[in-house]
Amino acid sequence: EVQVLDSGGSLVQPGGSLRLSCAVSGFTFSSYAMSWVRQAPGKGLEWVSAVSGSGASTYYADSVKGRFTISRDNSKDTLFLQMNGLRAEDTAVYYCAKDRGNTAGFDYWGQGTLVTVSS
Amino acid sequence: AIRMTQSPSSFSASTGDRVTITCRASQDISSSLAWYQQKSGKAPKLLVYAASTLQSGVPSRFSGSGSGTDFTLSISCLQSEDFATYYCQQYYNYPLTFGGGTKVGI
Numbered sequence: 001e002v003q004v005l006d007s008g009g010s011l012v013q014p015g016g017s018l019r020l021s022c023a024v025s026g027f028t029f030s031s032y033a034m035s036w037v038r039q040a041p042g043k044g045l046e047w048v049s050a051v052s053g054s055g056a057s058t059y060y061a062d063s064v065k066g067r068f069t070i071s072r073d074n075s076k077d078t079l080f081l082q083m084n085g086l087r088a089e090d091t092a093v094y095y096c097a098k099d100r101g102n103t104a105g106f107d108y109w110g111q112g113t114l115v116t117v118s119s
Numbered sequence: 120a121i122r123m124t125q126s127p128s129s130f131s132a133s134t135g136d137r138v139t140i141t142c143r144a145s146q147d148i149s150s151s152l153a154w155y156q157q158k159s160g161k162a163p164k165l166l167v168y169a170a171s172t173l174q175s176g177v178p179s180r181f182s183g184s185g186s187g188t189d190f191t192l193s194i195s196c197l198q199s200e201d202f203a204t205y206y207c208q209q210y211y212n213y214p215l216t217f218g219g220g221t222k223v224g225i
Contacts, residue, residue, distance in 0.1 A: 035215070037163075045155075045163065045206055047215040059213040062120070095162055103210045104169060105153030109162035 002026035002108045006096040009113030016086050016117070022079040022096030022110055030054065030074040033099040035106065036081050038092035038115075048094070049081065050103075064090075086117045121145050121209050125218035132223055136197045140221045142190045142207035151211035154183055154192045157220075158203045166205075167192065197223075 008020040020036070035050040049070040050059045058070050069082040079096055093114050097106035122145035132138050142152065150170040155163035165174045167183035170190055180195040194201055202225055207218040 044220040045157075045208075045217040047208075047217065050213065050215065059215075061214050100165070100168060103215075104151075105165050105174075105208065105210060106155075106163075107165050107174065109164075112162055 002098070004096055004098060004108050004110040006094065006110030006113045009094060009115045011116045011118065012086055013119050014087060014117055017082070017084045018086065018115060020081040020083070020094055020096075020113060020115070022081075024077050024079070024096075024098065027098070029072075029077040032101065033103060034072060034079045035097045035099065036070065036079075037095045037097050037106070037109075038090075039095070039112075040089075040092040043092075046092075050099075051079070083115070086115075088117050091115060091117045120214050121148060121211060121216050123207055123209055123216050123218040125205075125207055125221050127221060128219060129222040129224065131225060132197055133225070134197055134199055138194050138197055138223060140192045140205055140207075140223075142185075142192070142218050144188045144190075144209055144211075147187050148209045148211035150186045151209055152183075152185070152190050153208045153210065154181075155206045155208065156201075156203045157206065163206065 003025045006022040036048040051070045067085040071080045093112040095112045096110040098108040100107040124143045152170045154167040157163040171183045204220045204222045
């Protein structure tokens, strides 16, 4: 059974940093690209970042480029999102999502972890 | 970035209705489109990928169609559990982008 467990969200001050984690099981982690998708309160879904299965290629939304860094540890089946220079507009539930394969949609999602940026 | 526009943004329907949601891409994305269902407080669920292929376990009352720039998601006979918000998403290129969502209410 595939499991995706994201964690690490909390209340942080503007300009602060936070690291999200996503632990997975039930599939060959290194064979699939992974993404982070966020949802601000009462708003729609926004893709944030993706990383290839090997970790060699990374992609970012313009809204987080230069502030967020995605990475993965294939030996520990874990995905990360390092978030620096946080802003109020980064407040959202962050979901970890598994690529179906060939970047064809996300077939498994974490339960979401809430990041609140406020003083 | 490719812009995805959904319509309508919300509407009301009744159990048993046939409903259709439209998604338009700002440029040709071939069939690189997925549809998701999201219920309040829950993670999204993949319904359709490659514009028209039903994800495993998704009821056959759901169907997707289209290619290029215009796509639709249809529900043939609305059930109570289908009242939710639906999103389209293009994966033709990065940055990946979602439509604004369509809320299907009672």
